[in-house]
Amino acid sequence: MTTTTICRAWAIQRRDGVVLGFTDHDARIEFDGILFRPDHGMSARALVQGSGLSVDNSEAAGALSDDAITERDLLAGLWDGATLRMWEIDWNDPRARTLIFAGSLGEVSRGNGSFRAELRGLSEPLNAAQGRVYHPRCSARLGDGCCKLDLADDRWRGTVAVEGLEEGRILRFASFGNFMRGWFERGSLLVLDGPAKGLGGVVKNDISLPGGAREIELWQAMAILPRVGDRLRLTTGCDKRADTCQKKFANFLNFRGFPHLPSEDWLMAPGAEGRNG
Template sequence: MSRAIDNILREHLIETVTTLATCWRVTRTDGVVVGFTSHDSSIEAGGLVFKASGVSQTDTAATMGLDVDTTEVHGLIDDEDGVPEQVLNKLYDGAKIDVFELNYKNPPAEITETSVIWVKSGVVGDAIRERGAWVIEARTLTDLLRQSNSVKTSRLCRAEFGDHNCRADLSQYRKSGFITGYSGRVVSINIPNLGVNDARRGLLELSNGVKFDIDSNTADRLTLTEPPAFDPTGLNGVVTFGCNKWITDCQKYNNMLNYYGEPYVPDSDDWVAGFFNTVNL
């Protein structure tokens, strides 16, 4: 990462008083680029508006070798900017993040290698909502070296339910209803003929666009993985059934030909048992 700066920024830095603000540029996995700043008002730089929403970050230290450095970026929840819903919809997971400082009184028209002070680049590990704020965990790019990019054999299906590998038609496994109440993670919903745990590991999408992962369900209640931050009572909801990724789920959905796993590959215990059985022959 370049540490060189242009003459305009260099002249500002030698002044007695500087006016620097930290900015975070996040390129989400859907291609949308958003910006945040630690300044008390929004900054426009390089054609992007860096929003001021009480953003701050925890301390971080650079380490030698291939260790992954992490830091957390915190921002106050503002329902108008849509970030809380975007965090819940996992749009920030795996996003690219760039951290830099600029002169907020004279922001550059273009963000280049020398027009700002580059601090760090990385990827978003986890993005969550926590106590009235959204929290993004930023990891250095060396984290990519620790990720597996090849296909491994597994007894569990590696496909996501309904994707191009699974090929299940999710329109056949959706049911609609309306929310009649909630308490914590448990949402009461009026859906006819909903079987017990039909929606386990499934998805609830409300009519306001907010989505929730489903942990389990009964005939009229859904247990979500995390509680709603608002009262969903009265909203319509669409429940998409889930898949536990075992071969029995493919049998249930009549989709065994597209099972994206190896359910009968012996595990390490089977290999050891087979070896000793061979020795004893």
């Protein structure tokens, strides 16, 4: 491979299956059925890779564009956890290439019409803590393989159109079905229509107002605001308590916590050693 004809190319596959190719060469390159384009202004810093398990010291940066990397897709989380492969290539002969990085995108930040994404190597998941945590509250995520609750059931979610919006995070509705007060606290919101389609948020408060009206407050304002009339999907939340699992979801059989585990205060209380055989 001739050093004067070396360029870099990287392919990114998003969570929705879309694959995009980029290169720092001044012309298009194609191999493995992927077209690597130079016209999106995406680049990557020099890779620093070691034999340990730390995050590789590198990042990808680029410009937001209408047809490749849009601000709305970033906000919707489509690029979170996207897989990435990077090659060094002889642009005279794309068959002469070396894979120099494989991993995923980590934290993605944006601003001033551009974005930056941390690159994480294949060993990054090995840094995550393994095993279960012994805690009175449930360790499962609502609706996952351990919880086994079907969140597609209409008992756990509802669809409603926006009737009022304040500060980008407080939504108001004249009526909201038969859901109990606080039903959606700690739950999620997803926009189904309009310019904010695909964006979402986490519900902080679910407040019942006089006359059957409802107010939903998010923890953080949405970057792109839904319009009056746009539809939202609200999914219930869980506070991880055994009582909630039993009474709200009737799912105590799958509860993944230890509700009878003594607290640290109880273990340290005078005479506790005599009661703890």
